Amino acid sequence: MKLKTALLVSAVALTPLGAWAADKTVGFSQIGSESGWRAAETTVTKEQATERGINLKFADAQQKQENQIKALRGFIAQGVDAILLAPVVATGWDSVLEEAQDAEIPVILLDRKVDAPDDLYMTAVTSDTVYEGEVAGKWLVDTVAGKDCSVVELQGTTGSSPAIDRKAGFEKAIADASNIKIVRSQTGDFTRAQGKVVMESFLKAEGAENICALYAHNDDMAVGAIQAIKEAGAEPGKDILVVAIDAVPDMHLAIAKGEANATVELTPNMAGPAFDILDAFWADGTLPEKWVQTESKLFTAEDDNQAIYDMKKGLGY
Amino acid sequence: MRDQPKPVLRARGIDKFFAGAIALDKVDLTLYPGEVHALLGENGAGKSTLIKSLTGAYHRDGGTIELDGTEINPRGPVESQKHGIGTVYQEVNLLENMSVSDNLFLGWQPVKRGMLDHRQMHRRTREILKGYGLDIDPTQLLSSYSIAIQQVVAIARAVELSGKVLILDEPTASLDREEIELVFSVVRNLTARGMAVVFITHFLDQVFEISDRATVLRNGCVVGTRKLSDVSQGDIVELMLGHHLEATKRKASHASPGDTILSLKGYGKRGMIAPFDLELRKGEVVGLAGLLGSGRTETCKVIFGVVSADHGRAELRGQPIRLNSPRIALEKRFGLCPEDRKTDGIVGDLSVRENIILSLQARQGWTRPLKRSRINQIVDEYVKALDIRLASPNMPIRLLSGGNQQKALLARWLATEPDILILDEPTRGIDVGAHAEIISLIERLREQGMALIVASSEMEELVAYSSRVLVLRDRRQVRELGGEEITTERIVKSISQGESAA
Amino acid sequence: MIGATFRRVLPQLIILCVVLLLNFAVFPGFFHIEFQNGRLFGNLIDVLNRGAPVALLSIGMTLVIATKGIDLSVGAVMAIAGAVAASVVTGGGGWFTALIAALLAGLAAGLWNGVLVAFFRVQPIVATLVLMVAGRGVAQLITEGKIMTFLNEGLIHLGAGTILGIPTPIVIWLAMGTLVTLVVRRTALGMLIEAIGINETASRLAGINSRVLLVTVYLVSGFVAALAGVIVAADIKGADANNAGLWMELDAILAVVIGGNSLLGGRFSIVASLLGALIIQSVNSVILLSGMPPEFNLVIKALIIIVILVIQSPTVKHRLYLLRAKASSTVSDAPDVAPKAQLAKETRS
């Protein structure tokens, strides 16, 4: 019966790849909705599933691993065809992943990796956070084109892996540019409010006229910092260049208004590539690489940011 | 006492200053082995302060302490216990939410293989308390027992911990005659073994009953040490007060009480007090007599609405009312001076001034603060009228001596100008001078037309001021005595005979 | 009265001065204030401005702690209030409606806590923990998990605007602090709150309506938390339900403690707590201005605060007192026996 429908659909499908996924059931265990990006990822995943005719079973873990493990066991018991897992923590997954393996259900990790033998899951689809920092750094090197530039950096939550990686990537990109220096670096906890507070102190301590650019580990902090720059009487985007990572709608809006200059996208569409991989697997058993990186696309004033904003703001950011 | 006694403890020139007051001024105290030494003085004379300075609970400002000829410097109760000085402080310092045996053994618990030996602890607790005539479950929380029992536990603990000197600061204030007897027999045992016992109390009968010598303090100075076999009670009182005191007698004029103000019918609360009737008239004092746990305090509490009655009806001036919270009672111009002043009475960190006006202010509501001048006037008036000894009305009430705290609480209720005033043990811990003053105060209030209910364990006192006496036993009212019947003998007889006398 | 208050808060004032000087040491321009773009501008202004949320919270927290309670829910209430205000203006409402709605939400939260504590006798730490956990969820429901951005100028003004050149949050917390202090001290409220904090049984027996007072303090706490929440949201032009007020209840409690108020209830000083809030913010400022790597933030903060608390501890205070007593021999030269009359003499302040 299943096969029949699948064939039927494949006859009308535009892309032969999509055909294998149609009418399959995929379980998705999401961490929760702790950030706008997370909410967007959920929305996009559901959209992607609908588009491909996949029956998506969604489970919100509300930041708890035990909920995720429960959800996974539920998926296994229902005999889903595949599982997408956005793990809340890195450890403690071995046994439930083994159960999935025993049930011959492929598991794809989304957005984060886990500390488990890599034969327990099919692949991990994540962004390359070091590379994101590099893209931002490279943009700055290209933009200032050899001129001296003092950069202030708003770090993410101290000790968190995206903060460490995005810092490392940025520093790698500017390592050879002796004209670019990070003069102050402090954590803004990834929040808009702290971004503003810390930027305020940067502006006082260095003087707005002495800061050439702001690099923020995420857009929320950048949006807060932009307000601080304005309140200090300087023009963000012109007096002080603003580059950050994530590409959330409000940042696109800021770029559209000329208050920010660039952002590197952390795509909420992790499910798309994951479904592509599953399609290929179901079609002819193709196994993917163990780590699939999503694109880290750079958005600048050259893009139609207003349009992107209008499109993205419906995603639940 | 032996012929050539060497003092076990000798304190010389003890000084203690508080901000705004000299509490002890070069006080000497010598204790010989085998003696019971009474420490006497008015409220605020410095008795408790002396004890605390000796045991290191307070840091003394001068003087030396010798124990068996060598100088010691205990820096706290624990250290003085190590020296063999056990103490029961006036405000019992026990841990109410720990078990009886925990309280008795805290700090010196029996240990077996590195673990607390609970079994042995409970067994020994039982044995020790048997010696005081108490047969209670050592595993229960201390708070589930009355203050009297808590007091005995505190005494037992101090006795166990003391090898040379035992200090008891008003240990008998909340005890009945029987329990007092038991404590005294323990004390006699200890002195026979050569220990010295310091005994602080305001009951002079007890002083003469058990003590060998007495040291009298006045305003922080020693005014004399006497061998009690050489002096009379009157001599001691004169030494304490600096003047002679008339014995209190029963006033004759109890004849004409006014209209009934409060009438309770079948009033009671299951498990606390059996239903009783009470007609309270203006200008009369109804005394409540009975042993500890006979229901005196419980009667006071149901009338004031601390616990609401589940039986019977109450009428105030003929109108039915529901008395189910102290707030309502306060509004209806009732007042209750509770028995346990530390937990139910004083608000320790508030000033004496604030404590005195607390109920008056509560009745006015927080939005209508009393005027500063009014407050000062009220406080001055009662401090003077009740002779409350304090450095300043702004000092926290917990720093007042025990007896003065009691007077401040009386002042709190008098300030509300109540129609019905309930006093539960109003003279507990109050010195002989003030004792007489409070009795005459009760007289005066009665003559002014106030209706009073006074619970007391002192028969003489009840006889002195009561218009009628209700005798309680086993949480029920068993007898009412009036007029000529009000004598100490009759009250004692009714208490012991119980129902049969009714 | 003023003299007594001054003496009470003297330690906090001294500590504040020392921490401010520490700021000056790491950043010489610290005390520089100028008038720029129609507003006062400078680090000192930042301390006052950024200290606003904790200062506001500490007002309510002081009262709650004075009753022997604690309010862990204030951070979550901030998030709720911010979310409510944001959803009102994004739904087309005016800033005033938004403010009132947010304050009502805060009062409702306070009522919930107060009723649990006063009527159901739930321990305050447990009662308010419920809202601490659930409240943020409520806020997230309102904002649907995203930062709810708004552009309403009136609302933004409450967080990022100025009144006569002074940042609005400063005006708000100063006004609120003054108002509550006056109400509490000019009426009998303060004394009655202290009474129930010191000895609730005795207070009840004295006829005090402790339930109403308990509910009142939690209401005040909810109200000021809502104000803080509106300010924080207005400041970033968006309600960030995930992060607004996160862990701020702890800073508020710390402010009360640095203010020398006992966590065991009783005597309290709102002024001292407000100074405590400023001290915390000044410490934050030292960290930001020092340019130290952020890995040191918590260590530095913890060290400074430990020093502050140790200086205030009773043991150290007593040592200092003894030192002073030794230095001045007047005490032991006192007359032999102070006459009773003198002892009883009042020393009114």
Ligand SMILES: Nc1ncnc2c1ncn2[C@@H]1O[C@H](COP(=O)(O)OP(=O)(O)OP(=O)(O)O)[C@@H](O)[C@H]1O
């Ligand atoms: N910490 C303190 N600060 C200031 N004054 C104090 C302090 N402690 C006690 N006093 C004062 O010292 C005096 C002596 O008090 P103490 O408690 O020793 O009296 P007492 O003789 O035990 O009285 P009582 O019979 O009422 O218990 C009192 O006037 C009391 O107010």
Ligand SMILES: [Mg+2]
């Ligand atoms: Mg005493």
